[in-house]
Amino acid sequence: MAKDAIALLDHLGWRKAHIFGHSMGAMIACKLAALVPDRVLSLALLNVTGGGMECFPKFDRQTLSIAYRFLKAKTPEERADVDLETHYTKEYLEENVGTSKRRTVLFQQYVKGISATGMQSNFGFEGQVYACWTHKITQTEVELIKSAGFPIAVIHGRHDIIAQIYYARRLAERLQPMARMVDLHGAHLVSHERSEEVNQALLDLIEASELKMNPHDWCNLPKKNSWAEKKVLAFKTDIQVGSNVSFISRLPEKLYLCLFYLFDLLVLPIESGRKLLGSLKPVRVRSSPSDVYQ
Known part of the structure; x- marks a missing residue:
């Protein structure tokens, strides 16, 4: 690209x-x-x-909710609702624009745009990821x-x-x-x-x-900082309670990333496979015993 x-x-x-x-x-x-x-x-x-x-994305309850709703979104309205929460802060969405909330105005624009172009295909999303x-x-x-x-x-x-x-x-x-x-x-x-x-x-x-x-x-x-200074700073940061970059505090995030990655590798292809198999029609094939062995 x-x-x-x-x-x-x-x-x-x-x-x-x-x-x-x-x-x-x-x-x-x-x-x-x-x-x-x-x-x-x-x-x-x-x-x-x-x-x-x-x-x-950031690991918290909001992100988990958004990820679940994103994967389940089937209509422009459902996708628009998720996109607004991922694109803007809550304060921005709750601002007044004339007689309406900005959320309402943007929601209508998003639905119109998604309806015009169509929902992003799984192939496109996987390519982007x-x-x-x-x-x-x-x-x-x-x-x-x-x-x-x-x-x-x-x-x-x-x-x-x-x-x-x-x-x-x-x-x-x-x-x-x-x-x-x-x-x-x-x-x-x-x-x-x-x-x-x-x-x-x-x-x-x-x-x-x-x-x-x-x-x-x-x-x-x-x-x-020099290499030695970085090591000292890293050590000081790791021992701080609630540090965002310490190993212990980021362990749940790492586990979440692994689960999310495995979900993408295993669950989504399985669901796609089920949909594909469900769309196939059975075909009866006549064959001789020799054809079967071949």
Whole structure:
């Protein structure tokens, strides 16, 4: 998909461009930057993660409920109801828009859009999951991106339950001093919830590119620690009660991810197989004993 985007640049005759991507699109944008860093003027990664295990959503009761309803959704109305909760914060949905709640307005728009395009097929969903699951930016690719010298903005909603901000921040730290972290109040579609702040962050990024701003003036992340300092910090973090990154506190999350992955591998194919077998009609075949042995 990154190569498709590069082919589009070639078709348009654009030697260089500002590359912006959201969610899986941000993964594609990051890969594009690693493939042709000399063609990137700036890179904006909105609600991104590093792929693989980092793609799994936040582990809590709300996410489990959403995951169950997502898998069971069969109508545009059911899918729209789930999408709203994954895309926006509750506060945003409960705001008044004229005489209606924003939730009501968006729900109608989502149902209309899904009805027009049709529900996402299982094949499409599995392809999307596979693309995110296999995505990875190696350290070599990180160094290629950093050495190109263009500024990077990692923009994220701190209440995103699909792409957790912890992983976005970790990616930004890998890309420093070229990266700036923009942490906003919002969910997965933070560009909708906080459009003015996101647009300003993008304008700042483009301006930094045009002015060829010093990376150390652009970057707002803490300076990288040495290997020894990281070990001490990790130890201190692990012994804190309720730490989000300690092994003990993340053990339930790891178990949940394993169960979710096994469910995707085993249960969904079985259900699909049942539906396929149910649609088949029995056919009587006449054969001789020799045909059976063959």
